[in-house]
Amino acid sequence: AQSVTQLGSHVSVSEGALVLLRCNYSSSVPPYLFWYVQYPNQGLQLLLKYTSAATLVKGINGFEAEFKKSETSFHLTKPSAHMSDAAEYFCAVSDRSVTQGGSEKLVFGKGMKLTVNP
Amino acid sequence: KAGVTQTPRYLIKTRGQQVTLSCSPISGHRSVSWYQQTPGQGLQFLFEYFSETQRNKGNFPGRFSGRQFSNSRSEMNVSTLELGDSALYLCASQGLAGARTTDTQYFGPGTRLTVL
Secondary structure, three states, rough: OOOEOOOOEEEEEEEOEEEEEOOOEEEOOOOOOEEEOOOOOOEEEEEEOOOOOOOOOOOOEEEEEEEEOOOOEEEEEEOOOHHHEEEEEEEEEEEEEEOOOOOOOOEEOOEEEEEOOO | OOOOEEOOOOEEEOOOOOEEEEEOOOOOOOOEEEEEEEEOEEEEEEEEEEOEEEEEEOOOOOOOOEOOOOOOOOOEOOOOHHHHHEEEEEEEEEOOOOOOOOOOOOOOEEEEEOOO
Protein backbone atom coordinates (compact mmCIF):
# COMPACT_ATOMS: atom_id res chain seq x y z
CA ALA A 1 0.00 0.00 0.00
CA GLN A 2 1.11 3.52 -0.70
CA SER A 3 2.14 5.84 2.13
CA VAL A 4 3.93 9.12 2.76
CA THR A 5 5.99 10.29 5.70
CA GLN A 6 6.42 13.87 6.81
CA LEU A 7 8.88 13.94 9.68
CA GLY A 8 8.12 16.46 12.38
CA SER A 9 4.98 18.52 12.71
CA HIS A 10 6.21 22.09 12.90
CA VAL A 11 8.84 24.16 11.13
CA SER A 12 9.66 27.78 11.70
CA VAL A 13 11.55 30.05 9.31
CA SER A 14 12.30 33.73 9.05
CA GLU A 15 10.71 35.85 6.37
CA GLY A 16 12.98 35.70 3.30
CA ALA A 17 14.58 32.41 4.32
CA LEU A 18 14.46 29.14 2.42
CA VAL A 19 11.48 26.91 3.03
CA LEU A 20 12.14 23.15 2.90
CA LEU A 21 9.40 20.68 3.78
CA ARG A 22 10.34 17.03 3.53
CA CYS A 23 8.22 14.18 2.22
CA ASN A 24 9.20 10.58 1.66
CA TYR A 25 6.92 8.10 -0.01
CA SER A 26 6.45 4.37 -0.25
CA SER A 27 4.73 2.99 -3.32
CA SER A 28 4.61 -0.34 -5.11
CA VAL A 29 3.84 1.38 -8.41
CA PRO A 30 5.14 4.59 -10.01
CA PRO A 31 3.61 7.18 -7.72
CA TYR A 32 1.50 10.23 -8.33
CA LEU A 33 2.51 12.74 -5.64
CA PHE A 34 0.87 15.94 -4.47
CA TRP A 35 1.46 18.84 -2.13
CA TYR A 36 -1.57 20.60 -0.69
CA VAL A 37 -1.73 23.65 1.57
CA GLN A 38 -4.39 24.35 4.18
CA TYR A 39 -4.97 27.80 5.63
CA PRO A 40 -6.85 28.10 8.94
CA ASN A 41 -10.52 27.17 8.69
CA GLN A 42 -10.23 26.34 5.01
CA GLY A 43 -10.07 23.28 2.79
CA LEU A 44 -7.04 21.97 0.92
CA GLN A 45 -5.55 23.87 -2.00
CA LEU A 46 -3.37 22.09 -4.54
CA LEU A 47 0.15 23.51 -4.66
CA LEU A 48 1.67 21.14 -7.20
CA LYS A 49 1.67 17.57 -8.42
CA TYR A 50 4.00 14.99 -9.92
CA THR A 51 2.46 12.56 -12.38
CA SER A 52 5.56 10.98 -13.99
CA ALA A 53 6.46 13.82 -16.34
CA ALA A 54 9.24 16.28 -15.39
CA THR A 55 10.91 15.46 -12.06
CA LEU A 56 11.14 19.12 -11.06
CA VAL A 57 7.63 20.42 -10.63
CA LYS A 58 6.72 24.07 -10.27
CA GLY A 59 3.60 25.05 -8.43
CA ILE A 60 1.72 28.10 -7.30
CA ASN A 61 3.01 30.84 -4.99
CA GLY A 62 6.66 30.19 -5.91
CA PHE A 63 6.79 26.63 -4.57
CA GLU A 64 8.47 23.75 -6.33
CA ALA A 65 9.23 20.11 -5.59
CA GLU A 66 11.65 17.57 -6.98
CA PHE A 67 10.82 13.91 -7.41
CA LYS A 68 13.81 11.71 -6.56
CA LYS A 69 13.13 8.06 -7.15
CA SER A 70 16.46 6.91 -5.70
CA GLU A 71 15.65 8.65 -2.43
CA THR A 72 11.87 8.04 -2.57
CA SER A 73 11.46 11.72 -1.81
CA PHE A 74 9.32 14.63 -2.97
CA HIS A 75 10.49 17.60 -0.89
CA LEU A 76 8.79 20.98 -1.21
CA THR A 77 10.88 24.14 -1.42
CA LYS A 78 10.49 27.89 -1.77
CA PRO A 79 13.56 30.12 -2.01
CA SER A 80 12.18 32.99 0.05
CA ALA A 81 9.43 32.66 2.64
CA HIS A 82 6.66 35.20 2.88
CA MET A 83 4.41 35.84 5.85
CA SER A 84 1.45 34.67 3.77
CA ASP A 85 3.06 31.19 3.47
CA ALA A 86 2.18 30.43 7.08
CA ALA A 87 -0.15 27.45 6.85
CA GLU A 88 -0.20 23.66 7.12
CA TYR A 89 1.28 21.64 4.27
CA PHE A 90 0.33 18.10 3.37
CA CYS A 91 2.14 15.67 1.13
CA ALA A 92 -0.04 12.98 -0.46
CA VAL A 93 0.30 9.96 -2.71
CA SER A 94 -2.47 8.70 -4.95
CA ASP A 95 -3.49 5.13 -4.30
CA ARG A 96 -4.90 4.12 -7.66
CA SER A 97 -7.00 1.03 -7.49
CA VAL A 98 -7.12 -1.11 -10.59
CA THR A 99 -9.61 -3.43 -8.92
CA GLN A 100 -12.05 -0.70 -8.00
CA GLY A 101 -12.78 0.79 -11.38
CA GLY A 102 -9.85 3.16 -11.37
CA SER A 103 -10.88 4.83 -8.14
CA GLU A 104 -8.13 7.01 -6.68
CA LYS A 105 -7.86 7.84 -3.03
CA LEU A 106 -5.27 10.16 -1.59
CA VAL A 107 -3.11 8.94 1.26
CA PHE A 108 -1.84 11.92 3.25
CA GLY A 109 1.10 12.56 5.49
CA LYS A 110 0.49 13.97 8.97
CA GLY A 111 1.09 17.52 7.78
CA MET A 112 3.65 20.19 8.61
CA LYS A 113 2.70 23.49 10.17
CA LEU A 114 4.87 26.29 8.77
CA THR A 115 5.42 29.43 10.83
CA VAL A 116 7.05 32.46 9.23
CA ASN A 117 8.69 34.92 11.62
CA PRO A 118 9.10 38.59 10.68
CA LYS B 1 -15.88 27.84 -12.89
CA ALA B 2 -17.23 27.57 -9.38
CA GLY B 3 -15.26 25.40 -6.99
CA VAL B 4 -16.41 22.60 -4.74
CA THR B 5 -19.06 23.76 -2.30
CA GLN B 6 -20.02 22.13 0.98
CA THR B 7 -22.96 22.81 3.23
CA PRO B 8 -23.32 23.53 6.01
CA ARG B 9 -19.94 24.94 6.99
CA TYR B 10 -20.50 24.33 10.69
CA LEU B 11 -22.66 21.89 12.62
CA ILE B 12 -23.15 21.14 16.28
CA LYS B 13 -24.87 17.90 17.24
CA THR B 14 -25.21 15.77 20.33
CA ARG B 15 -24.23 12.14 20.81
CA GLY B 16 -26.67 9.69 19.33
CA GLN B 17 -28.03 12.06 16.71
CA GLN B 18 -27.47 11.67 13.00
CA VAL B 19 -26.16 14.22 10.52
CA THR B 20 -26.15 14.73 6.76
CA LEU B 21 -23.49 16.74 4.98
CA SER B 22 -23.74 17.92 1.39
CA CYS B 23 -21.17 18.43 -1.35
CA SER B 24 -21.57 19.95 -4.81
CA PRO B 25 -18.62 19.15 -7.09
CA ILE B 26 -17.11 21.34 -9.75
CA SER B 27 -19.38 21.47 -12.77
CA GLY B 28 -18.71 18.50 -15.04
CA HIS B 29 -16.90 16.47 -12.39
CA ARG B 30 -18.41 13.06 -11.74
CA SER B 31 -16.19 11.73 -8.97
CA VAL B 32 -16.68 12.84 -5.38
CA SER B 33 -14.51 11.69 -2.49
CA TRP B 34 -14.96 12.31 1.21
CA TYR B 35 -12.22 12.65 3.82
CA GLN B 36 -12.25 13.08 7.59
CA GLN B 37 -9.66 15.34 9.20
CA THR B 38 -8.94 15.15 12.93
CA PRO B 39 -5.95 16.34 14.97
CA GLY B 40 -5.18 12.80 16.09
CA GLN B 41 -5.68 10.76 12.93
CA GLY B 42 -5.02 13.40 10.29
CA LEU B 43 -6.67 13.12 6.90
CA GLN B 44 -8.39 9.81 6.25
CA PHE B 45 -10.32 8.62 3.22
CA LEU B 46 -13.96 7.77 3.81
CA PHE B 47 -15.37 6.83 0.38
CA GLU B 48 -15.55 7.75 -3.26
CA TYR B 49 -18.55 7.94 -5.57
CA PHE B 50 -18.55 7.94 -9.33
CA SER B 51 -21.68 8.07 -11.47
CA GLU B 52 -23.89 7.38 -8.44
CA THR B 53 -21.91 4.27 -7.44
CA GLN B 54 -19.59 3.85 -4.49
CA ARG B 55 -16.30 2.73 -6.01
CA ASN B 56 -14.06 2.73 -2.99
CA LYS B 57 -14.42 2.76 0.76
CA GLY B 58 -12.06 3.50 3.60
CA ASN B 59 -11.82 1.81 6.96
CA PHE B 60 -14.75 3.42 8.77
CA PRO B 61 -17.70 1.82 10.56
CA GLY B 62 -21.02 1.35 8.85
CA ARG B 63 -22.40 4.41 10.65
CA PHE B 64 -20.71 6.38 7.91
CA SER B 65 -22.55 6.21 4.61
CA GLY B 66 -22.94 8.27 1.50
CA ARG B 67 -24.67 8.59 -1.79
CA GLN B 68 -24.40 10.46 -5.04
CA PHE B 69 -27.17 11.87 -7.15
CA SER B 70 -27.53 12.00 -10.91
CA ASN B 71 -26.25 15.60 -10.94
CA SER B 72 -23.08 14.37 -9.15
CA ARG B 73 -23.93 16.11 -5.90
CA SER B 74 -23.10 13.92 -2.96
CA GLU B 75 -24.21 13.55 0.61
CA MET B 76 -22.64 11.75 3.49
CA ASN B 77 -24.51 10.61 6.55
CA VAL B 78 -23.27 9.72 9.99
CA SER B 79 -25.72 7.96 12.26
CA THR B 80 -25.56 7.53 16.02
CA LEU B 81 -22.95 10.22 16.44
CA GLU B 82 -20.07 9.69 18.85
CA LEU B 83 -17.77 12.28 20.40
CA GLY B 84 -14.94 10.99 18.23
CA ASP B 85 -16.83 11.92 15.09
CA SER B 86 -16.01 15.56 15.73
CA ALA B 87 -13.91 16.52 12.75
CA LEU B 88 -13.57 18.55 9.61
CA TYR B 89 -15.21 16.65 6.76
CA LEU B 90 -13.76 17.46 3.37
CA CYS B 91 -15.19 16.70 0.00
CA ALA B 92 -13.11 16.53 -3.18
CA SER B 93 -14.10 16.27 -6.83
CA GLN B 94 -12.31 14.92 -9.87
CA GLY B 95 -13.00 15.45 -13.53
CA LEU B 96 -12.72 13.04 -16.42
CA ALA B 97 -9.95 12.41 -18.90
CA GLY B 98 -11.59 10.17 -21.43
CA ALA B 99 -13.28 7.39 -19.53
CA ARG B 100 -11.09 7.70 -16.43
CA THR B 101 -10.98 10.27 -13.70
CA THR B 102 -8.14 12.75 -13.89
CA ASP B 103 -5.28 12.65 -11.42
CA THR B 104 -6.19 15.74 -9.40
CA GLN B 105 -8.69 16.12 -6.58
CA TYR B 106 -10.04 19.59 -5.82
CA PHE B 107 -11.24 20.17 -2.30
CA GLY B 108 -14.10 22.12 -0.82
CA PRO B 109 -13.86 24.26 2.34
CA GLY B 110 -15.15 21.47 4.54
CA THR B 111 -17.88 21.06 7.13
CA ARG B 112 -16.79 21.40 10.75
CA LEU B 113 -18.82 18.93 12.83
CA THR B 114 -18.79 19.20 16.59
CA VAL B 115 -20.40 16.43 18.62
CA LEU B 116 -21.27 17.30 22.21
